[in-house]
Amino acid sequence: MSAPDPLAPFPGDAGPVLALDIGGTKLAAAVITPDGAASGLVTAPTPHTGDWRAATGRLFALGREALRRAAPELAGEAGEGWAVREPGGRKTAGDPGGSASWAVREPGGRKTAGDPGVGAGWVVREPDPGVGAGRAVRGAGLGGIRAVGLACGGPLDAASGTVMSPPHLPGWTRVPIGPLAAEAFGVPFALENDATAAAVAEYRFGAGRGTGTMLYLTVSTGIGGGAIVGGRLHRGAAGNGGEFGHIIVRRGGRLCACGRRGCVEAYASGSAIAQRAAEACGRAMTAADVTAAVAAGDPAAAAVWAETADLLGAAVADLVNVFEPDLVVLGGGVTRCGDMLLGPVREVVAREAMPPAARAARVEPAALGDRVGVIGAGVVALALPLEDSPATGTTGSERAMAHWMESHLDEHVAVASALGALTAEIRAAGELVCRRLAGGGTVYTLGNGGSAADAQHLTGELVGHFKRHRRPLPAVTLSADPSVLTCVANDYAYADVFARQIEALARPQDVVVAFTTSGRSPNVTSALAAGRARGALTLLFAGGDGGPATVHADRVLLVPSKSSQRIQEMHTLMLHMISEMVDAWAAGEEPAP
């Protein structure tokens, strides 16, 4: 009858994982071994400063603390070797700056980490980037984990590791917690809805062992759920299935946090119990206060409790009818009162569920207690495939890579959209360039590094052409003559390399076009000052606030971004627009503006 899967096998030698449980009130971290044991468990209140970076920083610090505490228990798996930096070596946590690639050689010289799919869990200690070598350890301190598992309330996108905007974590909007954790700990990640992860943990290591269809309800601040049906975790079409808290038990009833009315969460969650009891008893109470008052014989509290258990029982009876499970597991803080809740729920199920289903289903408390959340986070990480699998293409490192690329594309698109506010200025700059060229002027372009390439790019479009056939136009790039650059830099100063050329060449009818991301390079600022002193038109392509270079620029095209990459990408876009305007004018189709 039983069909154990969730979530597929993990061999005993797979190595432990780090588990991070992100709750609305509490963060928890522990190291979880393949037998489901939690080591080094640490918890802390969830910071609610509105800044998710502060909360994730606290979470990762907690993770490191759990690794440190768990180290003695995991010492049996410790190993030691030498780390060498080499091309193609696997990036590991503990790497200074996080950029170099390291490979690990054990004392016998056998290479481990750095081979694809081998050697996970090694960490470089005491690295010396200058020498490119350091000590490598496994199974102690930061080492020894092969993945990091995260459990968090939904909605979330498990595949990309993104927490969307869960109601219990205000300010967490589209937080890439999975890739961030993968980067922080140097291992692949797995992210799962917290109630789903808890369901998997109970199924695998708790009350659900030996069952095939098991439902889990967590009754705490809210009510969440997870379902294992016929040995398969049920995720649903959009990945957020199992929202048992929003089964409607009273049409048009109390307002739920989800915005609808009459959900079981609006009656039986810890916060709903507290609120209803406060209304009935006329004083502020927690859910634990309510159970104490019921035990003490308070009739108002008893009435609230009876309704709570009855409505939770009704929801469970519906679930039993729908799934016909072997077992319904109730976990979460509210279930700590034990039979006071489970007794009435069992009675409602026995009385109201369809008889065959009611007979088949047991209703039991969670066996893993308060550790169910963090063990659940660990189980989803333990269930990750041991080696990167090109067939599935969904390993943590690949998802981190995909997310990193998407974030670049998103930012590029956002900055390009913001450029819409600059169209009038781009057009005005293009018209001025056309007018100067029509009056016999020359365009002098300049910049440092990537901006030097942009300067040459514009010159190429002018001397050659952009898209249309037309006469060549005079343009010179001042950063493209190595002899002049090295002479001036060597004999005078690097700050003079462009200004001296401007003084030698520029006339009042000319244009000086400077490309810079920050506007803070002294040689760019001095070039614009020299151009203006010669009476030339000065045009500045920059970003951010434009820096001191803006002081000497007649026209400024400022990309609204602080990222050098995005600024340079937009510079290319803008120089193409201006090139097209010049093309149109020079091809004779439009009079000089």
Ligand SMILES: [Zn+2]
């Ligand atoms: Zn609801």
